[in-house]
Amino acid sequence: MAKKAGCGLSLNLLVIIILAGLALVVISFVGGTVGAMIFGGEPMSIFAVHAPAPELPAEHPFAGIPITNTMITAWVSILALTGLFFAGTRKMKVVPGGLQSVVEFIFEVASNFIEDAAGKEKARWFFPVVVTIFLFVVTNAWFSLVPGMESIHLDGAPLFRNANTDINVPLALALVSFIAVEYWGFKAKGGAYIKTFLNFGALGNALVKLFTGKIKAGLSGLFSGFVAAFVGILEILSHLIRILSFTFRLFGNMTAGAILTMIMIFIVPWVIPSIFYGLEAFFGFVQAMIFGGLTLGFACAAVMPEE
Amino acid sequence: MGLGLDLATFVGQLVSFLILLGLLTFVGYKPIRKMLDQRSEKIRESMEQAEATRQEYENAKVAVQEQIKKGREEGQAIIAQATQTGNRLKEEAREEARKEAQVIVERARVELQHERDQIVDDLRREFVDTAILAAGKVISETLDKKKHRELIEEVLQESATLRGK
Numbered sequence: 259m260a261k262k263a264g265c266g267l268s269l270n271l272l273v274i275i276i277l278a279g280l281a282l283v284v285i286s287f288v289g290g291t292v293g294a295m296i297f298g299g300e301p302m303s304i305f306a307v308h309a310p311a312p313e314l315p316a317e318h319p320f321a322g323i324p325i326t327n328t329m330i331t332a333w334v335s336i337l338a339l340t341g342l343f344f345a346g347t348r349k350m351k352v353v354p355g356g357l358q359s360v361v362e363f364i365f366e367v368a369s370n371f372i373e374d375a376a377g378k379e380k381a382r383w384f385f386p387v388v389v390t391i392f393l394f395v396v397t398n399a400w401f402s403l404v405p406g407m408e409s410i411h412l413d414g415a416p417l418f419r420n421a422n423t424d425i426n427v428p429l430a431l432a433l434v435s436f437i438a439v440e441y442w443g444f445k446a447k448g449g450a451y452i453k454t455f456l457n458f459g460a461l462g463n464a465l466v467k468l469f470t471g472k473i474k475a476g477l478s479g480l481f482s483g484f485v486a487a488f489v490g491i492l493e494i495l496s497h498l499i500r501i502l503s504f505t506f507r508l509f510g511n512m513t514a515g516a517i518l519t520m521i522m523i524f525i526v527p528w529v530i531p532s533i534f535y536g537l538e539a540f541f542g543f544v545q546a547m548i549f550g551g552l553t554l555g556f557a558c559a560a561v562m563p564e565e
Numbered sequence: 566m567g568l569g570l571d572l573a574t575f576v577g578q579l580v581s582f583l584i585l586l587g588l589l590t591f592v593g594y595k596p597i598r599k600m601l602d603q604r605s606e607k608i609r610e611s612m613e614q615a616e617a618t619r620q621e622y623e624n625a626k627v628a629v630q631e632q633i634k635k636g637r638e639e640g641q642a643i644i645a646q647a648t649q650t651g652n653r654l655k656e657e658a659r660e661e662a663r664k665e666a667q668v669i670v671e672r673a674r675v676e677l678q679h680e681r682d683q684i685v686d687d688l689r690r691e692f693v694d695t696a697i698l699a700a701g702k703v704i705s706e707t708l709d710k711k712k713h714r715e716l717i718e719e720v721l722q723e724s725a726t727l728r729g730k
Binding site: 313314315316324326328329332333335336339340343344346347350352354361362365366385386387389390393394421424425426427429430431433434509 | 568574584
């Protein structure tokens with residue numbers, strides 16, 4: 259009798275499955291477009307995938323109407339998320355069940371995560387923006403992985419496309435994140451928050467000392483004053499650069515993932531793309547965590563009281 | 566090939582996201598937070614209530630024990646008192662009975678004495694009468710009957726030893 263080798267399957271069965279998988283890989287590679295180029299002949303029709311022609315700008319599936327496919331996908335994500343939360347909170351009970359436990363689970367995990375980082379009071383400020391960014395990004399990413407979604411073509415353009423791969427979406431999210439962080443900074447510290455960026459106080463003091471005759475104290479203060487002012491300017495730059503890094507991190511990762519999956523499907527139509535689907539699902543989650551998490555981190559830094 | 570930056574799309578996506586933010590806040594986050602707060606409030610209340618009930622039970626237990634103890638003490642006191650009263654009553658009854666018996670005995674003695682006196686008197690009278698009769702018979706009416714009686718009475722009086730004191 260064969261021993262259990264893993265996954266609850268006998269060794270023989272496992273070997274058969276692995277061999278079958280390898281066979282499918284080889285067959286689909288040889289029979290595919292790339293295989294046909296290498297070995298000559300025509301590609302088999304079921305493996306004949308069109309060469310990927312990724313477009314960075316979002317396509318317009320409806321001719322003449324300025325609605326892009328990424329917009330449509332974003333709306334679907336919005337509908338799905340709103341529908342989930344609406345259904346989950348429609349008839350709320352103290353003892354939860356069904357969808358209510360699902361949305362409460364999401365809420366509580368996110369709430370604990372944010373409270374751990376920001377404390378109870380600030381968590382209430384950050385929660386909506388951070389969680390909505392996370393949910394939007396991850397829903398966009400996963401929606402595009404639903405098999406067949408990106409295969410529906412209208413007017414030569416796919417009807418749906420991962421909204422995160424349209425640079426306007428990451429840019430919009432980055433801008434929301436940036437504005438929210440600066441708003442929280444001002445809300446927490448009031449006018450003193452501006453000192454983070456325009457810190458000329460020490461420099462001014464040093465100049466006053468210099469001109470009132472305290473040359474030695476003035477000179478030593480002058481240096482630290484310059485440093486403080488320069489740090490402020492660096493701070494301005496870093497906050498602005500965040501917009502770019504947010505945008506291109508999400509855009510780049512998602513676009514690269516989409517293109518990579520397309521290429522893998524083109525080269526080896528069977529088995530291998532499944533692995534990349536799994537990876538893409540994971541990366542979509544990770545990117546959403548990073549976007550939400552960084553927003554949270556920057557927010558915490560902005561509201562942190564200075565000693 | 567450009568990146569696809571487009572102001573209209575950007576604004577559209579920004580507005581879409583803000584709408585999502587608003588929708589989720591009002592449809593999701595707020596009701597869920599309210600429900601969670603409500604739930605933790607309810608749990609806190611139940612815990613407090615349970616604690617209060619436990620406290621109450623604890624207090625009641627102590628009170629009951631106190632009462633039992635008091636009752637027992639009271640019972641013991643009552644028993645002791647009853648025993649004492651009983652003893653006293655017994656003693657009194659005994660005393661009374663003794664006294665009564667004494668009285669009865671005394672009375673009986675007196676009565677006895679009286680009766681004896683009566684008997685002695687009767688006997689004496691009879692004796693006197695008999696003596697008189699006999700003497701009368703002997704001296705045949707020589708003596709005045711009345712005088713004779715007086716004489717004998719006198720003698721008897723002088724030697725009144727038969728009559729007990």
